[in-house]
Amino acid sequence: MADQQPDASGHRARLRQRLLDGGPDALLDHELVEYLLALVIPRRDTKPLARKLIDHFGGFGPLLSAEHEAIARAGEISESAVAAIKIAQAASLRLLESKFRQAPVLGSWQALLDYLRADMAFNPVERVRVLYLDAKNRLIRNLPMSEGSVDEAAVYVREVIRKALDYHATAMILVHNHPSGDPSPSQQDIRLTREIVEAARPLRISVHDHVIVGANGHASLRAMGLI
Numbered sequence: 001m002a003d004q005q006p007d008a009s010g011h012r013a014r015l016r017q018r019l020l021d022g023g024p025d026a027l028l029d030h031e032l033v034e035y036l037l038a039l040v041i042p043r044r045d046t047k048p049l050a051r052k053l054i055d056h057f058g059g060f061g062p063l064l065s066a067e068h069e070a071i072a073r074a075g076e077i078s079e080s081a082v083a084a085i086k087i088a089q090a091a092s093l094r095l096l097e098s099k100f101r102q103a104p105v106l107g108s109w110q111a112l113l114d115y116l117r118a119d120m121a122f123n124p125v126e127r128v129r130v131l132y133l134d135a136k137n138r139l140i141r142n143l144p145m146s147e148g149s150v151d152e153a154a155v156y157v158r159e160v161i162r163k164a165l166d167y168h169a170t171a172m173i174l175v176h177n178h179p180s181g182d183p184s185p186s187q188q189d190i191r192l193t194r195e196i197v198e199a200a201r202p203l204r205i206s207v208h209d210h211v212i213v214g215a216n217g218h219a220s221l222r223a224m225g226l227i
Contacts, residue, residue: 011045011047012035012038015027015031015034015035015038016035019035029054029059029060030047030050030051030054031047031050032060032088033046033050033053033054033060033063033085034046034047034049034050036084036085036088037049037050037077037081037084037085039084040078040080040081040083040084041077041081049075049077052074052075053071053074053075053085056074056075057070057071057074059122061118061121061122061215062122062215063085064085064086064088064089064092064122065089065119065120065121065122065123065124066122066124067124068082068083068086070124071085071086092118093115093118093119096111096114096115096118096119097115097142099111099114099115100112100115100139101139102138103138104136104137104138105131105133105137105138105139105173106137106208107137112131112173113211113213113218116175116211116213116218117213117218120175120176120177120213121177121213121214121215121218122215123177123179124179125147125148125153125179126147126148126153126176126177126178126179127144127146127147127148127153127176127177128144128145128146128147128148128153128155128174128175128176129142129143129144129145129175129176130143130145130160130163130172130173130174130175131143131172131173131175132163132164132167132169132171132172133169133170133171133172133173133208134168134169134170134171135170135171137171137208140167140168140169141163141167141169143163145159145160145163153176155176155192157192157195157196157199158199160172160174160196160199161196161199161200161203161205164200164203164205165203169205170204170205170206171205171206171207171208172200172205172206172207172208173207173208173209173210173211174193174196174207174209174210174211175210175211175212175213176189176210176212176213177212177213177214178212178213178214179214180214181214181215181216182214182216183212183213183214183216183217183218183219184212184219185210185212185219185221185224185226189210189212189221190221190226193207193210193221193226193227194227197227207227208222209221209222209223209227210222210226210227
């Protein structure tokens with residue numbers, strides 16, 4: 001791990017001042033990463049490293065979403081440096097989630113989509129989460145359910161329904177990502193969604209939607225008339 005090189009405090013101070021004076025928009029993507037890394041690698045010029053990481057993962061979002069082991073390998077950096085990047089991701093997601101957590105989710109749909117894109121669009125493997133809602137469509141639990149390979153995740157209908165009963169939910173929103181970037185639903189996606197809808201109906205639990213997110217956008221099975 002090469003976390004020590006000549007001091008770059010003058011440049012770092014200028015970045016800091018631009019950030020404080022102009023807010024987040026004052027820094028470019030690589031400058032945000034550069035400054036994050038500088039907090040834990042104080043004696044190294046972190047600009048080349050920031051550019052290298054963004055180029056390697058294909059952008060700011062994919063870098064923040066990358067697995068921590070992959071970031072460490074790509075940048076040849078310590079666990080502390082990787083943690084600086086992952087804490088930025090965690091803080092961003094917490095902020096985005098707060099925008100729909102206290103209000104009816106269906107009335108905060110764009111805020112939900114912004115959160116889902118930040119959380120899942122750039123994941124290198126397929127993941128599933130379920131948002132369980134109360135009778136007023138307020139969020140009870142935002143629950144990761146499963147993680148699969150690069151193109152599939154195991155979702156068990158009984159487990160999704162059991163969790164709904166455990167949380168006394170009256171509705172749910174299903175979500176998963178497509179690592180390929182294309183959010184178009186597969187036949188398996190459609191079949192699984194309908195199985196969950198049918199299992200939930202006798203229990204008077206509504207499935208409001210199944211949202212698929214990818215780097216190229218999102219798809220709503222409800223909007224497509226598939227639920």
